Amino acid sequence: MDDPVDVAVDRRRTPRDGASPLADFLYDAFYGGAIGGSTVALVMAVVDAAVHEVLYTPSLLGSVLFQGVDPATVTEVRMEMVALFTVVHLVTFGVLGIVISAMVQRMHALALHPGLVAFIVFVVLEMGILLADQTILQGAVAQIGLGWISLANVLTGFAMGLFLLAAHRAEDTEYT
Numbered sequence: 001m002d003d004p005v006d007v008a009v010d011r012r013r014t015p016r017d018g019a020s021p022l023a024d025f026l027y028d029a030f031y032g033g034a035i036g037g038s039t040v041a042l043v044m045a046v047v048d049a050a051v052h053e054v055l056y057t058p059s060l061l062g063s064v065l066f067q068g069v070d071p072a073t074v075t076e077v078r079m080e081m082v083a084l085f086t087v088v089h090l091v092t093f094g095v096l097g098i099v100i101s102a103m104v105q106r107m108h109a110l111a112l113h114p115g116l117v118a119f120i121v122f123v124v125l126e127m128g129i130l131l132a133d134q135t136i137l138q139g140a141v142a143q144i145g146l147g148w149i150s151l152a153n154v155l156t157g158f159a160m161g162l163f164l165l166a167a168h169r170a171e172d173t174e175y176t
Helices: 004-013 021-051 056-067 079-106 108-112 114-135 140-144 146-172
Strands: none
Touching: 021 056, 021 079, 021 146, 056 079, 056 140, 079 108, 079 114, 079 146, 108 114, 108 146, 114 140, 114 146, 140 146
């Protein structure tokens, strides 16, 4: 059986008649967003298991967003809040995937520099979470821990950057 990563990367390496920029854009957006969202979810799942309670973070964020509760009062995991926040998480990383994909479409060389992609993703996520914390999350970041969130954001940036590097590496041999 073929390795799914090799199959995904081979999609770009296989010569195609009438290569579609839209297909490449959607590929980068979907997989980039999925990898980014999965990385944050995995890191926070490990943090929750070690520091809080399993699924504490999505339950906390869902409770604050959808019920308007004070983050300090959230003590138990509520699965309906986890489910609601999961939708927000999916949409957020879907939009991030689209933004990063659009940047790569405009500045193709960006895909060859995973460190730069990591930095851009980190800055966007950090600014987003800090802005959200001041406006709609009511201080939930302090409950989770800004250090843990920053760690997740750094790892997410590198994961997305490495994905784009792998996905675009074959294309760039044509230009060098």
